[in-house]
Each structure stands twice: as C-alpha cells, then as structure tokens.
Amino acid sequence: MCELHDKKPLPDFQEASLPLPPGSRKKFCSGNGSTAEPYLAPFLPRVSETPRPTPATQRKKLWELDRYYHCSVIGTCLTLAELRQIQRRLGGVVHAQDSDYDVHRVFVSAAREATSAGRLIHKFLDRKYKPAIQQLGKARTAEEFTAYWDTALASGEVAGAYWALITQAGVPYPVLERIYGEVHMLSHLSGASIRVDLQELNRLRRRCPELEGQLIDAKTTARRRLAEQQNIIDALNQRLAQTLETERQLQAAEARLAMVEGLPLVERLTAEIEDLTARLVAERERADRAEAAAETWRQQATRTTDQNQWLAEQLAESCQERDLMEITLERVLGRSCAGDVVADATTVGADPDLVGRCVLYVGGRHGQCKHFRELVERRNGRFIHHDGGREDARAQLWDVVRQADAVLCPLDCVSHDAVHRIKRFCERHTKPLVLLPRASLAAFNRGLNAVSS
Known part of the structure; x- marks a missing residue:
C-alpha cells in the first residue's frame, strides 16, 4: 500500500523542518544498539524495550506483523488527530510545518519495533477497538472470519474489524490477503469521490443555463397572459359602459312615459316599461358577472407575478449555493494536493475573521452542524448548537445563548416558541440575531458575513 515507507527515505527532514544545534544531530538508537531513521527522534522520543515472544494462543502484537501491514494500520485505524495525540503523550515535538504525511511515515516506522511508541500505539488500538476484538474472539474457522469481515464491510466498521483480524492468531493467510487487498482498494475511493463531486459540479453548471432559460420562458408566458387578461378587462369595461348607456336611455324613456300617463296608451307603455326594467336587471347581472370575472383575472395575474418573483429568488439562491459549492470544492482540492498548505492558508485568510467570537x-x-462548525472555526470563531427544544432541553437554551456573541436561526427548521424566546433574550441583552431564510450552507455563510461585518 505504501512502499515509499520502505524504499524512499526522508532526506534532510531534520535539517529542513526541525532545526537543531550541531551537537544534537545524532542517530536515533534503538535498544539493541542499532540506529533507526534520524527523523524519528524529534517526533517520538522513545525507550527501546526487548521484545518478548508472543504465545501462539495470544493475539499478535503490532511490531510482530508483516511490514506491509503497518502502513494500512496507521492510515486506516488511526486518525491524524489521534496520531498527534499519541505523539504528544510520547513527548514528541509538534511543529506546524510538519505535514500529515511526515507524521504518518514516522508512526509507520515506529510501529515496526517493540519500543514504547509501538507499545503505546498497540494499547491505544486495542482500547479503541475492544468491542470488535471481543466479537471476533468467538470465531474459529475461516468461514467465521470471512463472515465477520463481510458484516463489518457492509456496516462500514472497517477499521475495527481490520485491526482485530490481522492481530488475531489463527486467521488463515488467504483471509488476511483478501482483507488487506480490500482495505488497499478502499484507500482509492477518496479520489473517486472527488471525481464524482467534479461531475456533480459540472452538472450543476450545465443546469443553471437551463433554469435561466426556463425563467425567461416563464416571464414571457406571464407577460403574454397579462396582456390577454388586460384585453379581456378592456372588453368588459367597454361592455359595462354600454350597459350604463342603456340605463341612461331607459331613464329617458321613463321620463317620456310620465308625460303620456293619462293617454289611452298608458297600459301598453306600462307593459313596455316592465319589459325594459327586466332587461335592465339582466344587463346589471351581466355587468356584475363581468366585474367578478375581471377581479378573478386580476387575482390570477397577481399570483403569477408573485410566482415569478419567487422563481427569481430561488434561482438567485441556487446560484449562490453553486458558487459556495465551487469555493468549498476548490478548498478541498487545494488541501488534497501535496505541499499546498500555503495556498490553503491564503484561501482561508480571504474569509472575514470572527476574531474568536462564539456563534450559536x-x-x-x-447533519449540517459539522460543516457549519468547520466554517466557523476556519474563520477563527467558536461554534455551538442547540436544536431549539426537539431533543435538547428547552431550559438549556438560555445557558447557550448567554455564552454566544451572535445567534443564527433558520426560520424553516425551528419551532416558533424557540424563535420568540431567542428574540426576547437577544433584545434584552443586545446580542446580534440573524434570522436565516432556510437551513442551508449558503444562508449560513451569508449569516456569518453579516456577523463579521
């Protein structure tokens, strides 16, 4: 998995990253008098111990494993934070310029000898994966070992099962060879995930022009429908004017009728008046229906306008989300490249500094909190979270709000009671409160920018 630990030495490491006085540059000696790599001394001060033989019934020690297992054990079963914790416990010197690969290589070399460093690593792994070791202790045959590994691989508990199997006495060599090969191939999945992220980013980039085109089409359709509705409203207004004119003419006819009420034609004229009155009522009803239809079209036009505005806001938020994903992906890719620590520091420095403030x-x-925490800590801040009373106690809300220098709250994923309580507390204690439109990374980033400014 990592032949470079055996074939490629680390030239000038001590001189480049750990400056020492000339009198202190000595070979690091193990307990049997042999000299190990000189760069191990500043990292892991150790006292060599004489290895004792392990009985066949006991589990194998870390330094008793074949050399090609050590790289996979250190890289799979221990995190970088745990490695640096063990380094500090051993009294090693931690330098900011030491890369993660340097720490990994030192521990791989230390794991091959029965020194205090190797024994501490072995104890740490046994304590960390004690449940997995106890579960494997019941297995005796190759089929049981294989079934145990398949179950761990399916559930994602690869690290504990890998440590338990390679240190278990009596595991057949074909089973060990298989699990070593599968762990080796899992180490390549990180590169595959980067490629998947790039493909998703390209898909989103292609999707944005399509959404913009759909928005333009929606605006065009809305304008056309508004024009049609305005034409219908004009026609209804014209019909209403005609109805009013008819009513005026009817009133004139009634006036003329009053002049001839005493003549023999009174009865006939009365009948005509009643007929005209009925026609007037019918015209008024038609006018009322026309006004109701016009109001319905006006309301529909208003709803269409509001929908278009909402689509525009959604498109703007999607664009911001896309830009934030591009920036985040660039930072992840920048950190994954060898020797790109300086570029990553420059990228982080471009964000507004929170100056050690606590953000609630x-x-x-x-599931989003770990990303929010990383974003706040990269801006030199401290992150705390409270779910608003769903699982965390509501009484704890006052305590965490007192600790915060600023409060961020998404309106689409919190109870109304929690929002009202936070508003009252922030107004009373003059704490900055930023209400986010929704629970997303882009909205959270905008909230941090508001807090920083």
Whole structure:
C-alpha cells in the first residue's frame, strides 16, 4: 500500500523542518544498539524495550506483523488527530510545518519495533477497538472470519474489524490477503469521490443555463397572459359602459312615459316599461358577472407575478449555493494536493475573521452542524448548537445563548416558541440575531458575513 515507507527515505527532514544545534544531530538508537531513521527522534522520543515472544494462543502484537501491514494500520485505524495525540503523550515535538504525511511515515516506522511508541500505539488500538476484538474472539474457522469481515464491510466498521483480524492468531493467510487487498482498494475511493463531486459540479453548471432559460420562458408566458387578461378587462369595461348607456336611455324613456300617463296608451307603455326594467336587471347581472370575472383575472395575474418573483429568488439562491459549492470544492482540492498548505492558508485568510467570537446556531439539521462548525472555526470563531427544544432541553437554551456573541436561526427548521424566546433574550441583552431564510450552507455563510461585518 505504501512502499515509499520502505524504499524512499526522508532526506534532510531534520535539517529542513526541525532545526537543531550541531551537537544534537545524532542517530536515533534503538535498544539493541542499532540506529533507526534520524527523523524519528524529534517526533517520538522513545525507550527501546526487548521484545518478548508472543504465545501462539495470544493475539499478535503490532511490531510482530508483516511490514506491509503497518502502513494500512496507521492510515486506516488511526486518525491524524489521534496520531498527534499519541505523539504528544510520547513527548514528541509538534511543529506546524510538519505535514500529515511526515507524521504518518514516522508512526509507520515506529510501529515496526517493540519500543514504547509501538507499545503505546498497540494499547491505544486495542482500547479503541475492544468491542470488535471481543466479537471476533468467538470465531474459529475461516468461514467465521470471512463472515465477520463481510458484516463489518457492509456496516462500514472497517477499521475495527481490520485491526482485530490481522492481530488475531489463527486467521488463515488467504483471509488476511483478501482483507488487506480490500482495505488497499478502499484507500482509492477518496479520489473517486472527488471525481464524482467534479461531475456533480459540472452538472450543476450545465443546469443553471437551463433554469435561466426556463425563467425567461416563464416571464414571457406571464407577460403574454397579462396582456390577454388586460384585453379581456378592456372588453368588459367597454361592455359595462354600454350597459350604463342603456340605463341612461331607459331613464329617458321613463321620463317620456310620465308625460303620456293619462293617454289611452298608458297600459301598453306600462307593459313596455316592465319589459325594459327586466332587461335592465339582466344587463346589471351581466355587468356584475363581468366585474367578478375581471377581479378573478386580476387575482390570477397577481399570483403569477408573485410566482415569478419567487422563481427569481430561488434561482438567485441556487446560484449562490453553486458558487459556495465551487469555493468549498476548490478548498478541498487545494488541501488534497501535496505541499499546498500555503495556498490553503491564503484561501482561508480571504474569509472575514470572527476574531474568536462564539456563534450559536439554533435549530437546523444535525447533519449540517459539522460543516457549519468547520466554517466557523476556519474563520477563527467558536461554534455551538442547540436544536431549539426537539431533543435538547428547552431550559438549556438560555445557558447557550448567554455564552454566544451572535445567534443564527433558520426560520424553516425551528419551532416558533424557540424563535420568540431567542428574540426576547437577544433584545434584552443586545446580542446580534440573524434570522436565516432556510437551513442551508449558503444562508449560513451569508449569516456569518453579516456577523463579521
């Protein structure tokens, strides 16, 4: 998996990253008098111990494994934070310029010898994966070992099962060879995930012009419908004017009728008046229906306008989300490239600095909090979260709000009671409160910018 630990030495490492006085540049010696790599001394001060033979019934020690297992064990079963924790416990010197690969290579070399560093790593792994080791202790045959590995692989608990199997006495070599190969191939999945992210980004970039085209088409259709509705309204207004004119003419006819009431034609004229009155009522009803239809079209036009405005806002938020995803992906890709630490520091420095302030996020989804925490910490801030009372106690809300320097709250993923309580507290104690339109990374980033400004 990592032949470079055996074939490629680390030249001038001590001189480049750990400056020492000339008198202190000595070979690091193990307990049997042999000299190990010189760069191990500043990282892991150790005392060599004479290895004792392991009985066949006991589990194998870390330094008793074949050399090609050590790289996969250190890289799969231990995180970088745990490696640096063990390094500090051993009294090693931690330098900011030491890369993650340097720390990994040092621990791989240390795991091959029965030193205090190797024993501490072994104890740490046994303690960390004790449940997996106890579960594997019941297995005796190759089929049981294989079934145990398949179950762990399906559930994602690869690290614990891998450590338990390779240190278990009596595991057949074909089973060990298989699990080593599968762990080796899993190490390549990170590159595949980067490619999938790039494909998704390209798909979103292609999707944006399509959405813009749909928005333009929607605007065109809305304008056409508004024009048609305005034509219908004009026609109805014209019919209403004609109805009013008819009513005026009817009133004139009634006046003429009053002049001839005493003549023999009174009865006939009365009948005509009644007929005209009925026709007038019918015309008024038609006018009322026309006005109701016109009002219905006006309301529909208003709803169409509001919908178009909402689509425009959604498109703007999608564009901001896309831009934020591009920036985040560029930073991830920048950190994954070897030797790109300086570029990553420059990128982080471009964000507004929170100057150590504490940001409280109330509500939202638990799965997003780890991304929000990383974003706040990259801006030199501190992140705390409260779910608004769903699982966390409501009484704790006052305590966490007192600790915060600023409060962010998504309106689409929090209770109304929690929002009212936070508003009252922030107004009373003059704490900045930013209400986010929704629980998303883009909205959270805009909220942080508002807090920083």
